[in-house]
Amino acid sequence: MSGKNLELLLLLLLLHALPLDGSMWAAQLDLLPGATYAPTLYGFGDRVEDWAAEALKLPRGNQVIVVGCSVGGSCALEVAALAPERVAGLVLIGTKAARRSDPAFHATAVKALREQGLESAWREWWEPAFSTAASPAIIARARRILMRQPLEDVVLGVEAFHTRQSRDDVLSTFSGPVHMVTGADDVLPGLATSSKQADMAPNGCLHVIPECGHYVPMERPEALNSTIRQLIDQIAT
Numbered sequence: 001m002s003g004k005n006l007e008l009l010l011l012l013l014l015l016h017a018l019p020l021d022g023s024m025w026a027a028q029l030d031l032l033p034g035a036t037y038a039p040t041l042y043g044f045g046d047r048v049e050d051w052a053a054e055a056l057k058l059p060r061g062n063q064v065i066v067v068g069c070s071v072g073g074s075c076a077l078e079v080a081a082l083a084p085e086r087v088a089g090l091v092l093i094g095t096k097a098a099r100r101s102d103p104a105f106h107a108t109a110v111k112a113l114r115e116q117g118l119e120s121a122w123r124e125w126w127e128p129a130f131s132t133a134a135s136p137a138i139i140a141r142a143r144r145i146l147m148r149q150p151l152e153d154v155v156l157g158v159e160a161f162h163t164r165q166s167r168d169d170v171l172s173t174f175s176g177p178v179h180m181v182t183g184a185d186d187v188l189p190g191l192a193t194s195s196k197q198a199d200m201a202p203n204g205c206l207h208v209i210p211e212c213g214h215y216v217p218m219e220r221p222e223a224l225n226s227t228i229r230q231l232i233d234q235i236a237t
Contacts, residue, residue, distance in 0.1 A: 010032060010065060010235060010236065011036075011037070011061045011063060011064045011065070012031060012035060012037070013037050013059050013065070013079070014028055014029075014036065014038040014067050014217075015039075015055060015067065015075045016040065016041060017069040017070035018071050018126070018154070019118070019121070019146045020145045020146060021040040022038035022039050022041075023038075023040075024218055025038040027218070028228065031225060031228055037055075037058040037059055039054075041075065042153035042154075042156050043153075045160075046159055047160055048071065048160050048161075049165070052075050052078030052082055055075065056083055062085065063235070064086050064088060065087075065089045065228070065235070067093070067228060068095060069094055069095070071161045072095075073092040073093060074095060074096075076091075077090075077167040078170075081167065087174070087176060089176045089178070089234070089235055090176065090177070091179045091181060091227060091231060092179070093182070094181070094183065094214045094215075096189035096193060096197075097167045097168050097200075098167075099164055099166045109158050109162070112124075113155050114151070117151065118151060127139065129186070129215065131184075131186075131212050131219060132185070133212070134219045135219075142215060171204075172201065174201065177234055178201035179204075179205055180205065180206050181206075181227060182194035183212030183220070184211065184212060185212060186216075207223075209223045
């Protein structure tokens with residue numbers, strides 16, 4: 001089968017970060033037209049494992065490239081754990097495969113969200129995750145995405161994030177290509193962790209995006225799109 005025909009069989013599954021939704025991937029939707037899925041995950045359940053199981057039902061095919069940002073990357077690893085034979089490759093953006101349990105912060109975060117609301121959480125947790133070089137228009141768009149989410153959906157997302165499994169085991173055994181992406185200015189999880197994870201994956205590589213924070217798909221979409229196209233070409237040849 002030619003590379004072009006194989007590319008037509010590829011599907012792209014895009015899994016969003018907290019506290020956003022599937023619309024954060026607006027700049028990536030045309031990478032595989034008609035074969036790209038960008039669901040909003042909160043309605044799929046209260047665990048990352050539930051999100052992965054439901055998200056996996058969307059693409060009807062066995063050559064799925066899964067791209068996840070932050071907790072969406074954790075969900076991508078769960079997809080690979082559930083159906084490694086269907087996952088052709090992974091792009092993990094600002095993702096930490098290992099989870100360190102922190103029940104006190106978990107409880108504090110949920111309490112703060114419910115008592116102080118989304119605006120306060122945005123200013124304290126999520127706005128600072130953007131690079132200082134990020135366009136104010138992009139940051140404002142991200143805030144608008146957050147503010148249209150029901151509060152309890154964001155709480156559910158925080159709960160899912162704090163109760164996710166450690167998935168070093170998936171990262172270290174997945175045989176397909178893994179493209180680890182980090183903004184140079186991202187500290188969540190940061191360059192050192194992303195580099196270690198790229199080395200951990202049997203077929204891993206690291207992409208560092210300059211002047212970029214945690215939300216690479218929105219901050220530097222052209223750089224991320226180049227990486228995803230590289231993976232598409234890698235699989236299609």
